Amino acid sequence: MNIQKLTKKIRNRSLNKVKSKSLEELSASWYQDDVLYEGKGKALFIILPTIGCSWALSKSGGCTMCSYIADSVLREVPAEDIINLFHDQLKKHSLEEPSAVKIFISGSFLNPAEMPAEARREILKTLGEMKNVVEVVLESRPEYVNPEIIRECCSFLPQKILEISIGLESVNDHTREIKINKGFSLKDFEEAVNIIKDLKSELEVKAKTYILVKPILTSEKQAIKEAIDTALYAEKIGLDRISFTPATIHKGTLIEELWHRGSYQPPWIWSIIEIINQVRKIVKIPTIMDTSGFGTRRGPFNCKKCNFKLKQAIIDSNLNQNLIPDFECECKIKWLAETKLFDINRSTTRIKY
Numbered sequence: 001m002n003i004q005k006l007t008k009k010i011r012n013r014s015l016n017k018v019k020s021k022s023l024e025e026l027s028a029s030w031y032q033d034d035v036l037y038e039g040k041g042k043a044l045f046i047i048l049p050t051i052g053c054s055w056a057l058s059k060s061g062g063c064t065m066c067s068y069i070a071d072s073v074l075r076e077v078p079a080e081d082i083i084n085l086f087h088d089q090l091k092k093h094s095l096e097e098p099s100a101v102k103i104f105i106s107g108s109f110l111n112p113a114e115m116p117a118e119a120r121r122e123i124l125k126t127l128g129e130m131k132n133v134v135e136v137v138l139e140s141r142p143e144y145v146n147p148e149i150i151r152e153c154c155s156f157l158p159q160k161i162l163e164i165s166i167g168l169e170s171v172n173d174h175t176r177e178i179k180i181n182k183g184f185s186l187k188d189f190e191e192a193v194n195i196i197k198d199l200k201s202e203l204e205v206k207a208k209t210y211i212l213v214k215p216i217l218t219s220e221k222q223a224i225k226e227a228i229d230t231a232l233y234a235e236k237i238g239l240d241r242i243s244f245t246p247a248t249i250h251k252g253t254l255i256e257e258l259w260h261r262g263s264y265q266p267p268w269i270w271s272i273i274e275i276i277n278q279v280r281k282i283v284k285i286p287t288i289m290d291t292s293g294f295g296t297r298r299g300p301f302n303c304k305k306c307n308f309k310l311k312q313a314i315i316d317s318n319l320n321q322n323l324i325p326d327f328e329c330e331c332k333i334k335w336l337a338e339t340k341l342f343d344i345n346r347s348t349t350r351i352k353y
């Protein structure tokens with residue numbers, strides 16, 4: 001069975017089991033410390049439900065590690081409802097200092113089939129009128145990035161930075177196409193980045209990429225190397241910022257199937273530290289390491305003694321953009337053995353379909 005048929009099969013099975021939630025239950029927001037282009041600051045994160053990621057809904061089944069589709073309503077959401085949800089979330093916070101606002105729709109904000117144009121315009125217009133909003137961060141697959149839509153988005157955001165985040169995940173074609181099922185080439189990605197770069201002479205627009213740490217069927221050693229190679233590539237082609245997302249086990253995904261069968265483990269936190277310290281030495285653009293799920297059963301882990309201390313060290317290093325200081329724990333020797341001696345995944349159980 002090829003990767004798309006397999007992913008689609010798993011996706012359909014899991015979506016049949018998902019309990020439907022209301023739009024209100026699926027929307028959320030929080031305000032926290034973050035790194036802005038101008039330095040340390042605050043960011044307001046807003047999650048808005050939509051029909052769901054078009055790639056995940058297509059016959060491809062979507063990306064092998066992602067279950068954001070389960071946070072979507074799988075039916076068209078009228079622009080008016082999205083606008084109301086956005087205002088409801090915005091009302092919960094007072095932005096008392098210069099802040100970034102990051103809108104997550106579990107898919108592509110620039111895809112009108114997911115985020116209706118009317119809602120997109122109203123959201124950006126509102127943010128454009130807020131004095132303390134200095135950056136607006138949106139996510140999109142590359143196929144929805146075009147000069148017209150970027151120009152229109154920026155027209156609502158005078159004197160503010162617009163950042164478009166595109167998940168490349170890996171510079172390695174085999175990893176991106178076969179292990180992740182991302183569905184786009186490096187050429188597609190570079191075309192989207194070039195559109196953004198070309199507009200920089202007239203607009204305050206920037207490009208960020210997400211890099212997945214340890215896709216399926218990847219050893220710890222390969223995972224470290226690919227994440228670093230991808231960061232070097234991202235800087236080389238002109239990205240403004242990098243966000244690493246270490247794999248966590250999302251429900252209803254191929255990664256979860258492999259994990260259940262003992263054929264996949266999320267990365268060690270030691271590997272994450274190795275990546276961030278190496279990258280901060282050789283890459284000049286800001287880099288953020290997402291720490292979601294660290295130390296949990298479904299996330300990156302070391303041992304109970306050091307998981308949370310190291311998670312905090314990574315959060316601090318995100319804010320300060322510095323190296324993570326040396327740290328010792330008895331579990332480190334196991335990680336060293338795995339990365340230095342073996343080039344295999346932490347389990348070798350065969351999967352049968």
Ligand code: SF4
Nearest residue numbers: 053056062063066107
């Ligand atoms: S990672 Fe992005 S493109 Fe892939 S399925 Fe998830 S939301 Fe869609």
Ligand SMILES: [Zn+2]
Nearest residue numbers: 303306329331
């Ligand atoms: Zn430990």
